[in-house]
Amino acid sequence: MAPSWGRQYNGKPRSSATISTERWTAEDARDLLEPFYVSLVPHWDGQPVCYAPVVKTSKAGADLVQLDCEDILTLADDRFTHFVQDYGQAPFTITNRSPTGALLRVIRHAVSGYADPRRNLPLSGGGTETSGSVSRSIPQHELQTIGSIIRELQDSEGAPSVELQPILEADGSIGLRPTFGPQPIASVVAEYIVPAGREVVSWSWQIDAVKQITGVVVAGEGSGQDMLTGRLAHVSPSYRGPYRHTTIPMKLVSNQAQLNQHARAYRDAHDKPTTQFSLTVRIGQITPTVRLGSVIRVYPIGEKLLEQRWYQCVVIGVSGDGTKNVHLELQEAR
Structure with a gap:
């Protein structure tokens, strides 16, 4: 049956389909419909509209099974930057990367950064981690997930949206290639x-x-009077409402110019x-x-x-x- 599907900018693709298992064997049904092991890739206009959405739930009745899926990067919200048994070791670091390069570093860690190859995903290429100004050092005790780091890079550093595109490797196996974008086009x-x-x-x-503001404070490294902040206020002459302020926590940032840049970018995105x-x-x-x-x-x-x-x-x-x-x-x- 035709699946329903949806994609959201900087969000997770989703899809749902109801299929008949009337002619399937019990072994095939269990093997092909196992959650977090199989994927559904719906097409529209001859092109895949959701890359590698992983089956999260299966609901059955009268030889019909409903599959509810999300993008395979939903696993990023279920993974820490470290394996649980390795807690207490070195922090997760990003050093002098472009926004896209930093995102690629995180994606690679999310799907193949663990010692047990049976639990990794088959990542294929996806470009190089180009140099830039993005750096992070994330201690393990903060228990940040890979998904939260991806969203922070997209929200504060302008990193693009990302999908894992399934491709057929030369040996017949399936690989996942990171694809970045799309960026808004001009025409x-x-x-x-x-x-x-x-x-x-x-x-x-x-x-x-809801998110319109007249001023923002980006809270950086430190605390109390020693805390670094980026601050920006602006009230348009045409604005007739009350002042509305907000705070954006970025406690790992110690560069004043970077905090000011984040404050300006947030204000520009929410000033009307x-x-x-x-x-x-x-x-x-x-x-x-x-x-x-x-x-x-x-x-x-x-x-x-x-x-x-x-x-x-x-x-x-x-x-x-x-x-x-x-x-x-x-x-x-x-």
Whole structure:
């Protein structure tokens, strides 16, 4: 049966499918449907839309099995930087790497950084750990997971999203290749005027100011009066609301310029509300090049709370349910 699937920018791909096991032997069913051992890779438009999502749960009834899957990097949230029996040894370090190079260092450690090869995943290539300004030293007593380090690099260092793409090796085995991106592209790949137009099945919008701030303090290394901080405040002349401040902990950072850079980047990303659109579009009316990071323009007609203009948006989510429709989540580009 056609699977449902979804992908989110800097998030975990997910998929779900119901399959018939009527003609399977009991041995095949147990072998092929074992959680955390098999993967489901749904396709749309001839291309895989979720790379290597691992089966997390199996639910059965009347020779039908429902498989619920997440991206294989969900394992990163289940792994410390060290093997539990090795607790107390050297910290996990990243030294002078670019954001992508630092992310690659973490990914390699997440899937193949353990001594027992039976518990590692078959990583294949993926590029080199290029030099840059990102450095980290993470003591084991902090019990950080690989997943938390990945998110911190993406949120504070601008590291790209990452997926593990299954490939067929020369010896017939399956390998996993890290693919980075996608980064937002410059050209517009589709335009929609809503609510008019037969290509749009349904649509909605929202203005989200939950994370809007007027000032931020990034708390770095140290404590009390000796704590390093990066601080930035800015109130737009058009803003009529109260002050809203937030603190971002980055206790392992000891570089003042780096803290100031993080404060500025966070302020720039949250200094005004975000406008988001949700569109359900017929597959026949959507260009095959629409992917995460694609740019789509939307012109809303007749909405009193929205400016009547073109909104240039980035695709931050895409999903399907096995029908002839695709659901797009769009956010106005800054």
